[in-house]
Every structure is written in C-alpha cells, then in structure tokens.
Amino acid sequence: MGALLQIRNLHVAIEGKEILRGVSLDVYAGEVHAIMGPNGSGKSTLAAVLAGREEYEVLEGTVLFDGQNLLEMEPEERARAGLFLAFQYPVEIPGVSMATFLRTALNEVRKARGQEPLDPIQFLSYARERMGWLGMEPDFLQRAVNEGFSGGEKKRGEIFQLLLLEPRLAILDETDSGLDIDALKIVASGVNRMRSPERAFVVITHYQRLLNYIVPDVVHVLFDGRIVRTGGRELALELEERGYDWLRSEGELVLPTLGEQ
C-alpha cells in the first residue's frame, strides 16, 4: 500500500509571495500526523491548497491522494474522494439550514461511494446519533449554517461534519484555537472516535495542548514554508517547552524530511 497522501516538493504562492517552499510529506492510512509551527509558517496555506482553494498558486511539486493527482481535482471532487478539511474559520451562510447543507453534502459523498442517498427521515436519525456523541443542542440542524455560532460551536460543528461525512483523510486546521478545555476534550473525543486503520488525520496546530488529547503518530515542524523537523510525540513536548525560537536560531537549517528519507 502506498501513502494515502503523498506530497512532493510542494511550492505554493499567494499574490506572488511564496509561502510553501518545498514541502514533502507522506501520510499513510491509520496514521495521525501533527503539523506544528509558528504563525506565518505556512500551516494554513498547506491546508487550503489540499482542500482546493483557488487563490493559491502551485508553483511546483505534486500531491497524490490515493494515487490520484489531487491538484487537478475540483474542491467538490476532493471531498467526494474522501478528503475533509475542518476549517479554521467556518463560513456563515445565512438562509441555508444546517440540515439542508449537510444532507446535500452527505448525499453527494454517498453517491460518490456508491451508496443510496438518505431521505430526510433517515438523515435525521443518522445525524442525531452523531450529535449525541458531541453533546450538541437539538436545534442545531435547524439553524443557518454557522450563523451566530460561538467559536466553540463552529469548531464542534466542523467535527460533527467529520463524523457525518466519514472521510478517508481529515485535515484539522487549528481546530483547537479559541476552545476552552471542555470544548477541546469534546472535539478530541470526536476525532478519536473516528480513528481507524482506514483513515488518516493531519492535525494542524500552533500549540501542543490538543495533542494531549489527540495523540499523534508523527509530528512535523513547519517553519518558513518547509518541514524542518519530523519526530514522534516528544517533539511536540519539546516545542512546548522551548517554543519556536530555537528553530529560528538554527536559521536555515533544513533537516531531512520524511519524504526524502
């Protein structure tokens, strides 16, 4: 089996400024990878490019998802192929109910997997079960998409969508930011419930706090558009202790990354 996600020498710019400067990464099914790094290191750019945001320009490199050229796929094709991005800033969409949005999305994904669509009643029982897992309010599905949600509600909503859509690869972009410890635990429990040998996670975070609850197999440090360190769980703890400055003091030192080993 090859890697579920294979990134090779990825260079990405936005508005002419190069943000990712040669990222390589292999994520296998069943693994949880954490990507850490200081602000501006390119973490969210990586997530955005993988999800298919059009304003980012790929200058160089390849990304394979389950053997397919991910960069040539439309965002909706990526989702239907089993890629999921939990947004750092989920978008508010007045006038569209969560139920409408999620049933439409789920049925698109199910269609791609060769499954029958769910009718509204089937959807409701499927969704309610998962809402229970995250302790969500019963009126959640009737509310407009993310409209007026608190920061915590929005993040929980993203994890709920993850539970609903059952992707093969989930990318969590700063899902821990702005969460108190209780909300963080709920979010982590949702993710842990979804861990399986068929599924992989890329957890992007600034702090190692989340990694106490979602224990990663591999930790990468993204710095100035490159992965400068790769290690185990202990790397995250080291970062917490020492901050990111010691990386900065090592200057342009580039350590061998997983893809190049």
Add this chain to the structure above:
Amino acid sequence: MAAELLEHLREQFLRLEQASSQSGELLQQRRRALEALLQRGFPTTRHEDWKYTSLAPALRYKYEVAAPASEELPSLSMVQGLPQPQLWLLDGVPRVRELPAGVELCTAERFALNGARRELLPGQLVDVEGDAFVALNTAFAPAPLTLTVRESLAMPMHIGIVTQADAAPRLGQPRLLMSIASGTSATLIFNFAHAGANPSMTNAVFELLLQPNAALDVLLWQDGLAEAFAVTTLAARLESGARLRVWTLSFSGALVRNNLYIRLAGSGADAQLYGVTMAAGQRLVDHHTRMEHEAESCSSNQLYKSLAQERATVNFTGRIYVHPGAQRTNAYQAHRALLLSTQATVNARPQLEIYADDVRCTHGAAVGNLDEQALFYLRSRGIPEVQARKLLLYAFVREPLEALPSDALRELAERSLAEHIQLPIEEFA
C-alpha cells in the same frame, strides 16, 4: 411609437364611448383621464421616476383595449398547489367563481348609481392627472370594481389577473378598489398571468382602504407573465392601527413596474413591503415604493432582495416621506441585490424626506456578488459548484418570504422561487 399608440387609444376610446351606455360621473372621469393621458403622453427616461426604465419595448404595439367576448375561464397552470382563483379579472373583466363569505363585490357603476358614499368610488388614492398609467387605466378599465371585506377571511382569497392576447396584442386593465372593514383581517393573492401568442400589457390599478385596525396581507404573485409587460399601481391608505403587508414576487415578465404607494394616515398604522425579484435574460423589473408617514406612531419596513443575472436590470426606488407632525415614526428600508453578470444592472435609489424630528429612519442599499468563501465551503463538502451557487442564490433571495402569513404560502413561494433558480427543491426541503 408612443404617439401611434396614443392615437390608436384615442380612436378606440371614441368607438367605446359610442357603444357604451355609461353616463354621468364615471364617464366624465374617463374623459378627463383620456385627456390627461393624451396631453402628458407616456413617461420617458427623461422623467425622474422612469430614469432607468425605458417603456419603449412595451409601447411598440397597438393594443386592443375592448373587453373580450369570451365567457370561458382560462385553463392556465397558475401557481402550482394554489386552488383556482375565486375571482378572475380577464383583461380586466370580472368572472366570479365563488366569493368567500364576508366579501362583497360591486361594479363601480352600481355604487355610483346608488349614490354610495363618495369614498368608495375609484380614484381616491391615485393621481389620475399626473400618472399616465393611472390615467390609462381610468380611461379604459372595462369594469372598475369595489371589493369589500366585511368579515375576516379564514383562507387567502385568490384573484387571477390574466391578459389574453390570442388574436391581437392586448391591454388588460383590472381596476379594483378594496375596502377592508374595521378590525377584520384578510389575505389576498393577486396572481398575474399572460395568455396567448401576441404581446400583452397588464396595467392594473388597485386601491386599498384599510379601516381602523384592519389587517391585510397582499401577494402580488408575478409568476406567469412570461414575456409580457406589466405595470401595477397599488395605492393604500391605512387608518389608525391598521396593518398592511405586501409581498411582490417578481419572477416573470419582460418589463415589470410595480408602484406601491402607501399612506399611513392613522396613528399606529404599520406597513411592511417585501420583494423578491429574479431577473434573467433581458428582463427589466422596476420597483417603486412611496411610504408616506402622515400620522404619528406609525411604523414601516421595506425589505427587497433581488438577483440580476445575464443582461437583466433590476431597479428599486424607495421613498420614505415623513410628514410634519408624524412624530415617533419608525421607518426602515433595505434593497439588497446580487449582480451576477457583468452585463446585468442594478439601480437602487433610496430617498428619504423627513419633516418631523422624533423619527427613527434607516435605509440601506447593497449590491454585491456571490460570497466566494461560502461557495468554497459548500464545495469543500462535496456539493457541486453549480448546485452550490444555486443554493446560495436561493438562500440570499428568499429572506423576504420568511414573514409570509402561513407555512403553506411560504412553501408555495419557496417552491416557485426554487423552480426559477432551477434548484431541485426536493433535495433541499
């Protein structure tokens, strides 16, 4: 072009006048109206109120104005799910199927002959001399009617407005004066449709008198106009404590102008105007509202949402006029539009004139594009771009429907809207 039409109208007036048995005040009113029309002519874009709306495409045809001989009710597929109209106005001529209990219908002639109270004659609330379309309607409307609601209506009353251009271009001119009795409530649905292979113009004039504490909901459902032309003038006067809500659902018609003239004449009256406009192709839709706060402690709200696609034009002119002495006025107005093509046009003109000092008055006009962030969010969950776009358009434009008086009506309106956006509503219900 307009001159030819005016001459054609003058000739038809003389012919109708000879054949008519009418006499007295109504005939005098018709003559004065024709004179006013011939003198002023139709407005052009040099006229401030018609600055962005050229009538030229609608004034090219020599419309027949005589009432048709046919007694047959049209079998039109009007709004799906809505029961057939109880009252038809076919080219302006009434055909009553059945009137709800508590509703009385009279021809204006009968009222005039009976020496009825003066206020029930048509022409109370509109400007015959100064408005070409009111003059046109007053000169020719085949059967001005007075409709009185004496008891509250449990169900909406459905009125089919059809202009039938089978043999020749036709001008259909419904004329209705409605009086809603004190303390009663009603919902009236005016369902506009065009029939026939020739061009048609519907020029409707509705006058509404809301007696104290009356509550009226009106839907101007413009779904079946196809490529027809339509000018609608709805003028209302609200006595104290009366409440009026008007929804204009403008989904069809090549050139559509809706004039809503509301006078809040009694203290504590409340008027709400809602509009949903879908314009594609070369369609032009022009909403013109005038909200006059004449008495104190009145409130008004206007919420219009529009989509302008392809080469379509949506115009909105909304005037709020607060008269001296109309203290404790609350007046709001918003027109929000999505401009979805470089060749589409939106003109929004909020106009406030305030002559009282204790007034809360706001207006907003916004024209924007589809929210790309929202589009990406939907797509990132697997929803195809085309479908995601439609879903966002639908979500944007449906907001004024939320306040519709019943779930059944709201669902009908939503379904109709979804059809025009070509959104498979079943998947989104």
